[in-house]
Amino acid sequence: xxxxxxxxxxFKKATAKTKxxxxxxxxQPQSGNLKIIPVASSLGQNLKILDSLLGRNTDIIFxxxxxxxxxxxxxxxxxxxxxxxxxxxxxxxxxxxxLESRMAGLGAGRGNLPEFIKNSVLSASNVMEARTMDxxxxxxxxxxxxxxxxxxxxxxxxxxxxxxxxxxxEPESEVLVRGSREGFSETLRVNTSMIRRRLRSPGLVLEDxxxxxxxxxEVTIAYIxxxxxxxxxxxxxxRLGRIDIDGVLESGYLEELIEDSPYSPFPQVLHTERPxxxxxxxxxxxxxxxxxxTPFTLIVPSEFISFMQSPEDYNERYILGTAVRWLRYLSxxxxxxxxxxxxxxxxxxxxxxxxxxxxSLASAREGVPFPALAEALLMEFTFEALREAGIRLPRAVxxxxxxxxxxxxxxxxxxxxxxxxxxxxxxxxxxxxxFINPAFNIALTMRLLRFPMMLLGATLGLFGxxxxxxxxxxxxxGLRSFGVPYLASLAPLHTGDLxxxxxxxxxxxxxxxxxxxxxxxxxxxxPGLKPSPPEPGGTGG
Amino acid sequence: MAGAGLxxxxxxxxxxxxxxxxxxxxxxxxxxxxERLGLVLATGVDMAPGGRIKVILQNxxxxxxxxxVVGAGGGGGGAGAGKPYxxxxxxxxxxxxxxxxxxxxxxxxxxxxxxxxxxxxERLARERGLEEVLDFFERNPQVRRTTWFLIAKGDLETLLDxxxxxxxxxxxxxxxxxxxxxxTSRYAARRLEDFLEMMESDGTHPYTAMIERIKxxxxxxxxxxxLAEGHLAEPHQTIKINGTAIFRRDRxxxxxxxxxxxxxxxxxxxxxxxxxxxxxxxxxxxTVTLEILRTKTKLEPALRDGRIYMKVAVKVDSxxxxxxGPLDLSKPETINKLxxxxxxxxxxxxxxxxxxxxxxxxxxxxxxxxxxxxxxPRQWKExxxxxxxxxxxxxxxxxxxxxxxxxxxxxxxVEPKQR
Numbered sequence: 035x036x037x038x039x040x041x042x043x044x045f046k047k048a049t050a051k052t053k054x055x056x057x058x059x060x061x062q063p064q065s066g067n068l069k070i071i072p073v074a075s076s077l078g079q080n081l082k083i084l085d086s087l088l089g090r091n092t093d094i095i096f097x098x099x100x101x102x103x104x105x106x107x108x109x110x111x112x113x114x115x116x117x118x119x120x121x122x123x124x125x126x127x128x129x130x131x132x133l134e135s136r137m138a139g140l141g142a143g144r145g146n147l148p149e150f151i152k153n154s155v156l157s158a159s160n161v162m163e164a165r166t167m168d169x170x171x172x173x174x175x176x177x178x179x180x181x182x183x184x185x186x187x188x189x190x191x192x193x194x195x196x197x198x199x200x201x202x203x204e205p206e207s208e209v210l211v212r213g214s215r216e217g218f219s220e221t222l223r224v225n226t227s228m229i230r231r232r233l234r235s236p237g238l239v240l241e242d243x244x245x246x247x248x249x250x251x252e253v254t255i256a257y258i259x260x261x262x263x264x265x266x267x268x269x270x271x272x273r274l275g276r277i278d279i280d281g282v283l284e285s286g287y288l289e290e291l292i293e294d295s296p297y298s299p300f301p302q303v304l305h306t307e308r309p310x311x312x313x314x315x316x317x318x319x320x321x322x323x324x325x326x327x328t329p330f331t332l333i334v335p336s337e338f339i340s341f342m343q344s345p346e347d348y349n350e351r352y353i354l355g356t357a358v359r360w361l362r363y364l365s366x367x368x369x370x371x372x373x374x375x376x377x378x379x380x381x382x383x384x385x386x387x388x389x390x391x392x393x394s395l396a397s398a399r400e401g402v403p404f405p406a407l408a409e410a411l412l413m414e415f416t417f418e419a420l421r422e423a424g425i426r427l428p429r430a431v432x433x434x435x436x437x438x439x440x441x442x443x444x445x446x447x448x449x450x451x452x453x454x455x456x457x458x459x460x461x462x463x464x465x466x467x468x469f470i471n472p473a474f475n476i477a478l479t480m481r482l483l484r485f486p487m488m489l490l491g492a493t494l495g496l497f498g499x500x501x502x503x504x505x506x507x508x509x510x511x512g513l514r515s516f517g518v519p520y521l522a523s524l525a526p527l528h529t530g531d532l533x534x535x536x537x538x539x540x541x542x543x544x545x546x547x548x549x550x551x552x553x554x555x556x557x558x559x560x561p562g563l564k565p566s567p568p569e570p571g572g573t574g575g
Numbered sequence: 576m577a578g579a580g581l582x583x584x585x586x587x588x589x590x591x592x593x594x595x596x597x598x599x600x601x602x603x604x605x606x607x608x609x610e611r612l613g614l615v616l617a618t619g620v621d622m623a624p625g626g627r628i629k630v631i632l633q634n635x636x637x638x639x640x641x642x643x644v645v646g647a648g649g650g651g652g653g654a655g656a657g658k659p660y661x662x663x664x665x666x667x668x669x670x671x672x673x674x675x676x677x678x679x680x681x682x683x684x685x686x687x688x689x690x691x692x693x694x695x696x697e698r699l700a701r702e703r704g705l706e707e708v709l710d711f712f713e714r715n716p717q718v719r720r721t722t723w724f725l726i727a728k729g730d731l732e733t734l735l736d737x738x739x740x741x742x743x744x745x746x747x748x749x750x751x752x753x754x755x756x757x758x759t760s761r762y763a764a765r766r767l768e769d770f771l772e773m774m775e776s777d778g779t780h781p782y783t784a785m786i787e788r789i790k791x792x793x794x795x796x797x798x799x800x801x802l803a804e805g806h807l808a809e810p811h812q813t814i815k816i817n818g819t820a821i822f823r824r825d826r827x828x829x830x831x832x833x834x835x836x837x838x839x840x841x842x843x844x845x846x847x848x849x850x851x852x853x854x855x856x857x858x859x860x861x862t863v864t865l866e867i868l869r870t871k872t873k874l875e876p877a878l879r880d881g882r883i884y885m886k887v888a889v890k891v892d893s894x895x896x897x898x899x900g901p902l903d904l905s906k907p908e909t910i911n912k913l914x915x916x917x918x919x920x921x922x923x924x925x926x927x928x929x930x931x932x933x934x935x936x937x938x939x940x941x942x943x944x945x946x947x948x949x950x951x952p953r954q955w956k957e958x959x960x961x962x963x964x965x966x967x968x969x970x971x972x973x974x975x976x977x978x979x980x981x982x983x984x985x986x987x988x989v990e991p992k993q994r
Contacts, residue, residue: 381606385688385717389616389747392609392689397637399610406608492606 068168077108077184083167084112094174101131101183107147108184112170117177119196126158127179127192148188151181160193172250199224205307205329207474212349214310218329222252225324225331228309229256233316237261243274245288249281252326253288256312261319261547263554269516270321270334285325285332292334294514299482301475302515304336311345317558319551335516335551339523339535342366344472347538355538365467369480370506372464373414374491374499376457377406382495398454407492409453413461414488416443418481421465518550540564610637613683616660617746618718619694619731620708623666628699628708630673631664631731633746634681640743659743662735670711687717691750693767694727694734697785700820700827705774709825713771720768723753726820726827728787737788737814740807745814749786752816757847760840760867761833763819774825777959778944782821782839785830789815821932821940828936831928838928841889841921842941844872851893853916856909861900865893865917868980874946878954883965885943888974889921895982904986910979917977925973939966 068087074080081096088094093115101107111127131151152161164170170180170189177195202224205217218225226240241255253274257267273292282288285305293302306312307329312322315333323332333340342362347355379386380395387395402409420439424432447453464484471477483506490498513520523531528549533539542563546556617633640659663680667673674685693712695705712718727734735745742748753764764784765773773781791813819836820827831839840846848867855861875886895904895913903909932940944962948955958965 380609384607384609384612384686385719389614389689389691392614393635393637393640395637396609396612396614397640399608400638402610405606495606 068171069166071167073165073167073170073182073187073189075185075187077110077182080182080189081110084170087167087171088112088174097128099128099132110182111179112174112182113179113194114174114177117197118179118194122158122194122196123179126194127156127181130155130157131181147183148186148190151183152190156181156190156192158192158194162191162193164189164191175250176252195223202228208306208308208311208345208472210308210344210346210349213345214308216309218307218309218324218331220327220329222254222324222326225309225329226254226256229312229316229322229324232309232313233258238316241271243271245274245277245279246282247278247280249283251282253282254324256316256322256324258316258319261317261552261555262321263319263551266319266335266516266551267321270323274323282325282327284328285323285330288323288325289332294516295512298509298513299479300338300510300513300520301341301473301479302336302513302520304333304340304473305330305475306333307331308345314345314348318547319554335514335518337515337518337522337550338476338510338520341471341473341476343534346472348541352538352540359538362470362472365470366476366480369464369468369471369477370483370487371499371503372460372467373410373484374487374502375496376460376491377410377488378491378495378499381406381492395454395456398456401451402454403452405492406457407488409457410461410488410492411485413443413453413457414464414484417461417465522550523548607684611684612686613681614689615685615687616689616691616744617694617735617749618687618690618692618712619696619727619735620670620699621696621731622699622703627666627668628670628673629664629666630670630677631662631735632674632677632685633660633662633735633744634683634685635660635744660745662732664732670708671715687715688719690718690722691746692723692725692753693718694725694731694786696731697726697728697820697827700726700822704824704826705822706825709771709774712767718767720766720771722767723750723764724767724770724783725749725753725764725816726783726785728785728817733812734786734788734814737812738810739813749814749816752814753784758849759833760837760846760849762816762836763831763839763843763845764816773942774822776942776945777962778939778946778948778955779942780822780824780828780938780940782819782831782940784816784836785818785820786814786816788812789817821936821938823936823938828938829931831931834924835928835931838924838926839932839940841870841872841925842874842887842928844870844889846870846891850896851917851920853913853920855898855900855902856912856916857902858900861898863895863899863902863913863916864897865913865979866896868892868894874941874943876943876947876950878947878951883943883947883969885946885969885971886974887925887971889925889976891917891921891975891977892980893917893977894980898988900988901990902988904982910982913979914977917979918975921975921977922973929971933967933969937963937967939963943969 071083074083081098085096089096091114095111095113095115097111097113099109099111101109109131111123113123134155148163152163162169162173164173164180165188169191170182173191174180177193177197178191179194181190181192199221200219202216202219204215208217216228218228230238230240235258237259239255239257239259243253243255244250245253255267255270255274270292274288277288277291279287279291289301289303289305290296295302304315312331312333316322320333320335323334325331342359344358344362347359350358380399384392399406404412416439420435420443423435424439427435443453444458448455448458468477468480471480487499487502490502492498494501511519511521511525519526522528523535530546531548531550533543534548542559542565545559545561546552547558549556552558614635614637615632616635619631619633621629621631623629636657636659639657663677665673665676665680667676677685695708699705699708712722713720737745739745739748742751756762756764762784763782765782770781770783773779789812791809791811793813794809794811818833819831819839821829821831837846837849846867847870851865851867852862853865855863869892871890873886873888875888877884877886932938939962943966944955944959947958
């Protein structure tokens, strides 16, 4: 408690200099009590308050000028440089107020001047009235210009957002051969527009909220009314609403604060940077959470199976989609189990290996100084280190890493007799298998769980591997993502949903939404959409 | 708040300790690295003086075997690959004792799960019986019951040390030869499980194939040693699976020649292929060779008037594979004639083995007793005690139904036209 108190005192000292008592409750020094500071009717006083709050910032511009012909009314525009469109401030706010207002006869109805200005003078589309400093400061810090007029206790917050941001580019973490090339960017409005463009229905709802005491990050909850379960939407809002963190810099912050089982190694929230994927999820009755400042959008609820699915499955023909899906399931198992199975079988169950394979195994391991487990751990460690190095390094250096990796591990280590060639093959296959996973976060989980599985395989053989698999399965069947069982469609079994799990059914057969998320509106399309040639001699054509 | 956190840390710490202990303390008692295994591919048992047993094992040397396949990285690999296998032998009271004794001369832990073949010498099988040697193979968990079980003529030491370039391990060579059994069906090799099952049944007696060294007909008559020129001549000796040993209970009673062996397989319904030679109906002294495609055998016992009848109905499908002499295949009668001749040939093979089993040795290797047991379980109870007395008197009726399916790429035989 003493620590807290002393920190509190330090805080007080630091903020006392601003002369504005802004830390009455000690928790929100910046904005907590702004709500109760009204906009004063004196321009000077308002500017004094704003100056004490924002004046130390070089990027906050205070522009004072006089309104109208007579020049009686003093006013000021406050905005953050770099976050606004200068032309908008100049042409839509200052110019009409200083020059064109003369023609409009400004000053006639002095009592309701701000409303008059809002209605008749400003040629900006989004203008809001603010009566507390809270609204003014928030607006200024998010790219609006605040117009304060002397003698009026209402400030006008005029939207003039305009900053340089990364454009819409191809999503790098989810590349498709066939499908949209658009990926989310860092600006929330651009992202919501991409969803809106794909779902041009009044049913699409985008609800905004601010999260983060300091960062005040804008977060949007997107769902389709009549498809998403209202209880789910409410639950998402509730979970997001209880977050009280100082800053949200990436959707990963939110993910950890809203997931059902924070100790599980399994991701329970899907993230994507593809607007088409978000749109597809919304159509299944899910809810998307968009965060300002990151291209990664969260999709809830997300079952285990949805981590195995790629948008490509739905864009390519369904036969191929089905085959690729099975390839993915197999490589998912391989990425988790291959090294542990290799260790278990070669050290405990040699009778299971075909004779000729056993002979070449034995000869390959001849002279290798380590037991299979140590060999596997060494190789896995090297592989993971190489992979990590490859991600962080600049592209030009990355190539050098892969050459070193291929030469050192692939060849030199085998020739030196430190590791056996088969172990190199196993590790390489495991690596490739884990790259096949469309969702990066579940591949990370597999990377992590591989090591305990290897230990189990090395100590208890296949029995240990089986025990590990069972433990993982038991854990997974206990998980939930926003109330939906993690293994849903398989456990609990929804036979109707297997059309999108065991196979990827053709679109004309996808008549219903997933059972767990599409409860509110199960029917996706009417039956009878299967195309067929017209009957010979029939009326069809 | 802080207390709960501490408790949680304690929980994790104790869990960590438990798991650390789990992974490090058991010592992996069953663990063995592959390269530490001495893979045994063949186990042989022979008689030794003083009522003792001689055990011989064939160990493989993986690094010598896989040279050039896996270890190719080495390039030259000049440092003498060595012999791909090594044989070890010892004398002891029991097989297991002998195997443990062999660890005194083996640098690796002997591992029997990949044993391909078990060999017992004819001497041991005839003079002492198999009872004393089979217990180990059935009891030991490493030995597979699907291992081929063979009777060996002559010394195991030489039999298991015959060179063969195509399959360098003699045990593997024997195994691979037996896998081609269906190409001739002229010997009846049994797996350990089948042999044991037949031995322990009261309705049949066991049999299995015999293996022996023979003079290699391919060896050049004038045998020079051209090793200096880097040339290995064909060896003088080779191995061949030749005929079938038949047993009375666990003791070897006699031997069937290749023809009689197939007679046995006809009755058992285990002919999967092979050739039949029948006289050419077009020219008596010439031969037509048929290739057997599939066969089916039905045993139907009957008890009438205190006598035991056994109907052996064999169905054969075959192709015409070769003819010498003229043969007009365009006529259906020719095919009919060929089929009749094949009926006769099959019948002769069966009769020959019946005569040997019923009259000469009086051992029911066909499983007639089992067939009677299946159909007349009540009467069998009374008969099984004296089955060996009843078996020679069983009246066997042989019915063969042959079909010739195809006659090959040509209809008319190759015939030199003369002017």
